[in-house]
Amino acid sequence: MRTESGQIFKLGDYRPTDFVVERIDLTFELDPAATKVVSRMILHRREGVAADAALVLDGDELTLDGLQLDGNDIDPAGYAVTPDSLTIRALPESGPFEITVSTTISPETNTTLMGLYRSSGVYCTQCEAEGFRRITYFYDRPDVLAVYTVTVIARKDDAKLLLSNGNFLGGGDYDEGRHFAAWFDPHPKPSYLFALVGGDLGMIEDSFTTMSGRDVALKIYVEHGKEARAAYAMDALKRSMKWDEEVYGREYDLDIFQIVAVSDFNMGAMENKGLNVFNDKYVLADPETATDADYANIEAIIAHEYFHNWTGNRITCRDWFQLCLKEGLTVYRDHTFSADQRSAPVKRIAEIRLLKAHQFPEDAGPLAHPVRPQKYREINNFYTATVYEKGSEVVRMIRTILGAEDFRKGMDLYFERHDGDASTIEDFLACFTDASGRDLTQFALWYSQAGTPLVTVSTDWNEAGKTFSVTLEQSLAPTPGQSRKALMHIPLAYGLILPDGREFEGQPHGGEAGNGVFHLTKRKQTFRFAGVPERPVLSINRGFSAPVNIAMEQSIADLAHIARHDSDGVARWQAINDHATRSLISAARLSRDDRKLPSVAELAEILIATAADESLEPAFRAQTLTLPSESDIAREIGGNIDPDAIHAAREAVMKEVAHAGLETFAALADSAPTGPYSPDAEDAGKRALAATAMAYASIAEGWPDRLKKAFDAADNMTMMAQALQLLVYQFASAEETREALESFRARFADNPLALDKWHTIQAMAPGAKSYDRVEHLLAGPDFDRTNPNRMRALVGAFSAGNPTGFNRADGAGYRLLAREVIAIDKRNPQLAARLLTALRSWQSLESGRQEHARLALVSIREAGALSADVSDIVDRMLP
Numbered sequence: 001m002r003t004e005s006g007q008i009f010k011l012g013d014y015r016p017t018d019f020v021v022e023r024i025d026l027t028f029e030l031d032p033a034a035t036k037v038v039s040r041m042i043l044h045r046r047e048g049v050a051a052d053a054a055l056v057l058d059g060d061e062l063t064l065d066g067l068q069l070d071g072n073d074i075d076p077a078g079y080a081v082t083p084d085s086l087t088i089r090a091l092p093e094s095g096p097f098e099i100t101v102s103t104t105i106s107p108e109t110n111t112t113l114m115g116l117y118r119s120s121g122v123y124c125t126q127c128e129a130e131g132f133r134r135i136t137y138f139y140d141r142p143d144v145l146a147v148y149t150v151t152v153i154a155r156k157d158d159a160k161l162l163l164s165n166g167n168f169l170g171g172g173d174y175d176e177g178r179h180f181a182a183w184f185d186p187h188p189k190p191s192y193l194f195a196l197v198g199g200d201l202g203m204i205e206d207s208f209t210t211m212s213g214r215d216v217a218l219k220i221y222v223e224h225g226k227e228a229r230a231a232y233a234m235d236a237l238k239r240s241m242k243w244d245e246e247v248y249g250r251e252y253d254l255d256i257f258q259i260v261a262v263s264d265f266n267m268g269a270m271e272n273k274g275l276n277v278f279n280d281k282y283v284l285a286d287p288e289t290a291t292d293a294d295y296a297n298i299e300a301i302i303a304h305e306y307f308h309n310w311t312g313n314r315i316t317c318r319d320w321f322q323l324c325l326k327e328g329l330t331v332y333r334d335h336t337f338s339a340d341q342r343s344a345p346v347k348r349i350a351e352i353r354l355l356k357a358h359q360f361p362e363d364a365g366p367l368a369h370p371v372r373p374q375k376y377r378e379i380n381n382f383y384t385a386t387v388y389e390k391g392s393e394v395v396r397m398i399r400t401i402l403g404a405e406d407f408r409k410g411m412d413l414y415f416e417r418h419d420g421d422a423s424t425i426e427d428f429l430a431c432f433t434d435a436s437g438r439d440l441t442q443f444a445l446w447y448s449q450a451g452t453p454l455v456t457v458s459t460d461w462n463e464a465g466k467t468f469s470v471t472l473e474q475s476l477a478p479t480p481g482q483s484r485k486a487l488m489h490i491p492l493a494y495g496l497i498l499p500d501g502r503e504f505e506g507q508p509h510g511g512e513a514g515n516g517v518f519h520l521t522k523r524k525q526t527f528r529f530a531g532v533p534e535r536p537v538l539s540i541n542r543g544f545s546a547p548v549n550i551a552m553e554q555s556i557a558d559l560a561h562i563a564r565h566d567s568d569g570v571a572r573w574q575a576i577n578d579h580a581t582r583s584l585i586s587a588a589r590l591s592r593d594d595r596k597l598p599s600v601a602e603l604a605e606i607l608i609a610t611a612a613d614e615s616l617e618p619a620f621r622a623q624t625l626t627l628p629s630e631s632d633i634a635r636e637i638g639g640n641i642d643p644d645a646i647h648a649a650r651e652a653v654m655k656e657v658a659h660a661g662l663e664t665f666a667a668l669a670d671s672a673p674t675g676p677y678s679p680d681a682e683d684a685g686k687r688a689l690a691a692t693a694m695a696y697a698s699i700a701e702g703w704p705d706r707l708k709k710a711f712d713a714a715d716n717m718t719m720m721a722q723a724l725q726l727l728v729y730q731f732a733s734a735e736e737t738r739e740a741l742e743s744f745r746a747r748f749a750d751n752p753l754a755l756d757k758w759h760t761i762q763a764m765a766p767g768a769k770s771y772d773r774v775e776h777l778l779a780g781p782d783f784d785r786t787n788p789n790r791m792r793a794l795v796g797a798f799s800a801g802n803p804t805g806f807n808r809a810d811g812a813g814y815r816l817l818a819r820e821v822i823a824i825d826k827r828n829p830q831l832a833a834r835l836l837t838a839l840r841s842w843q844s845l846e847s848g849r850q851e852h853a854r855l856a857l858v859s860i861r862e863a864g865a866l867s868a869d870v871s872d873i874v875d876r877m878l879p
């Protein structure tokens with residue numbers, strides 16, 4: 001494990017390597033404790049590089065067994081080696097030469113889950129971002145592209161199956177008890193895309209015929225006995241392959257595409273060339289154990305990794321500062337894929353919710369950074385909501401500005417111009433400029449300026465002159481390291497809705513606007529519409545065209561008008577959500593001051609009407625009925641947060657709505673589709689509506705027996721988990737709740753992914769007592785702290801998803817997190833650092849909690865011997 005070196009990497013310091021790696025041949029002799037790795041590289045000195053320049057390769061906790069130049073041992077005086085680097089001097093001035101590096105590594109003791117490690121007896125690798133250097137000394141950076149040949153040798157009883165990137169070359173017996181397999185990947189790639197898997201796994205296979213008629217073998221490997229649970233992932237893979245051909249003209253480029261599911265993985269999945277490695281949570285699904293959300297996640301992540309084949313693998317990043325080049329773009333592509341497979345507005349609403357819940361707080365706190373960071377200490381800490389989700393929003397804005405046609409032209413040009421390159425954001429933007437003629441210089445600030453812009457909107461209606469004007473003013477608060485900000489180009493989609501619900505079609509004067517989009521490029525701009533027959537209602541930032549906060553004094557009547565008439569479904573949801581947010585904020589303020597809460601009858605009426613409106617799709621109704629979360633309310637309030645007051649306010653509002661609409665909710669609670677389960681969007685939407693209605697109905701009815709009945713009757717995990725969650729949240733001490741928890745635990749005792757849900761539901765139960773519950777569960781005999789999914793399901797869910805429990809006024813929640821972070825950091829720094837980010841908004845808490853949180857952070861800092869990952873986060877969070 002790398003400990004803190006304090007080194008800071010800067011975007012401006014980029015320099016190409018002195019040597020070019022043309023090819024690399026790797027041989028692995030797998031062994032749990034001592035895997036031998038031999039790397040033979042063909043290199044040449046880059047033109048113009050001094051003859052005395054040394055070859056400096058990266059390592060991480062490595063020991064060198066042997067080193068040769070063109071087959072001859074290098075004299076120890078000719079090189080210097082440490083666990084982190086290998087420097088070789090006296091190399092040929094011109095022409096190619098071969099360097100052979102031998103190392104021995106121990107997969108079974110590699111608990112970092114980076115490099116080569118073992119997960120439930122399976123050898124697997126994770127090399128992004130800097131894991132390859134834990135396998136062998138190499139130029140472990142994304143701009144070094146080489147052609148890989150890999151030979152894997154293993155005892156047959158230790159690893160039956162031997163996989164690597166690319167196409168299968170051949171294999172067979174090697175020596176007594178051992179066999180081998182060789183793989184060749186013709187596409188030059190950076191080391192972070194290298195993968196190797198060895199083990200005994202079950203498999204399902206299928207095939208795909210590409211647009212040019214090539215057959216591609218598709219294989220998904222899972223633990224034996226779990227094969228049937230990979231069927232949905234396979235289906236999602238085939239749909240992704242087809243979609244990328246149809247929408248982007250991208251064809252797959254090897255004879256085989258393989259996916260391996262492993263149970264110990266730090267992230268969701270990894271796009272290694274031709275051999276994706278997945279967290280098994282995002283492969284395995286069946287109706288009994290997976291929810292509709294799990295199915296949707298599997299579809300999205302399978303697509304995401306597959307789409308990386310072009311956006312990430314064929315065109316990669318020049319350096320890690322350009323991470324959003326592949327991630328933002330690929331998230332954008334997987335979002336549009338899911339929107340096409342499902343309901344586009346419902347998908348967009350879910351994206352907006354996620355962005356606001358995760359990215360907005362990141363951008364407003366001490367961990368804020370630009371979509372393309374300018375510096376980092378530990379790159380692992382930059383796989384963030386900002387790089388991924390805001391990065392995707394930035395691509396989406398490019399499409400909004402250019403229009404669909406020019407956007408596609410720009411993408412085509414990008415694929416044509418940069419195939420095989422390690423590229424930059426500048427390269428990417430230049431393609432859109434060249435394809436459309438549009439200057440994106442100001443727009444490019446979205447990549448370099450952190451923070452969520454605020455757009456203040458005011459309108460003016462002149463009855464006599466029949467003119468309507470919209471004034472937009474932008475501002476961007478300082479963020480760490482960026483005190484002064486330049487003016488951004490913010491594309492704001494809008495509509496003017498007349499009293500009869502029609503839209504006013506006229507174009508404004510005063511600034512650039514077209515296709516229903518205001519282009520805000522100055523600090524303040526007024527767009528004037530003439531000849532407007534009657535006072536219109538402004539619908540702004542339709543579809544969330546820009547990831548900004550909007551400040552606008554819009555009456556409840558105007559919001560209701562938008563909610564009724566907007567031609568854009570997302571805007572209708574936004575209007576109702578804004579109305580609900582406003583009611584919740586004022587209720588939270590009153591609750592904090594122990595004052596009586598006013599009635600929310602108007603909001604209740606809208607929500608109940610939406611619930612009952614059969615002309616709307618069920619999934620949309622479910623989204624609308626889901627009130628802003630406690631964290632959403634906290635974010636909107638901004639500072640001096642009292643999580644208990646927010647919780648009380650939200651409960652009170654839900655209760656009033658529940659009582660007012662009991663009849664509607666009770667009927668809808670029973671409306672989940674019956675018959676064989678289908679994970680498709682239509683049935684999932686109906687279940688979502690039933691599940692949301694069940695939440696209201698059970699509040700109003702006040703009895704847990706109905707929920708227990710729903711729990712017992714559920715024939716799928718979606719409805720079962722919802723019933724269990726409501727029992728735990730609403731009737732914590734009821735006998736029914738105890739019984740349901742016990743029955744769930746017993747039923748899924750041998751299914752860790754299902755038990756994760758059991759842990760998460762309890763970890764997220766509101767109230768101070770959930771802390772004791774979490775301590776109890778952590779101490780449970782079967783709880784495995786070494787597995788990232790288990791830790792995220794319990795500690796992650798508690799600290800990031802339970803505002804009242806985690807933020808207990810006595811600070812016990814923070815101390816629990818600090819203790820766990822310190823302990824896990826010794827094994828798995830990446831996981832520890834990620835769990836710790838749950839405290840990123842600590843400065844917006846009220847002063848008592850703030851002090852407890854600060855002390856918890858200080859205790860981590862003072863624990864000493866921290867990894868680079870955790871100390872980077874702690875240092876950025878503590879002023």
Ligand code: 0A1
Nearest residue numbers: 126128129266267269270271
């Ligand atoms: N590139 C992957 C994300 C990923 C990043 C780092 C990892 O290291 C543990 C693993 C995966 C993606 O975007 O899916």
Ligand code: ZN
Nearest residue numbers: 304308327330
């Ligand atoms: Zn990705």
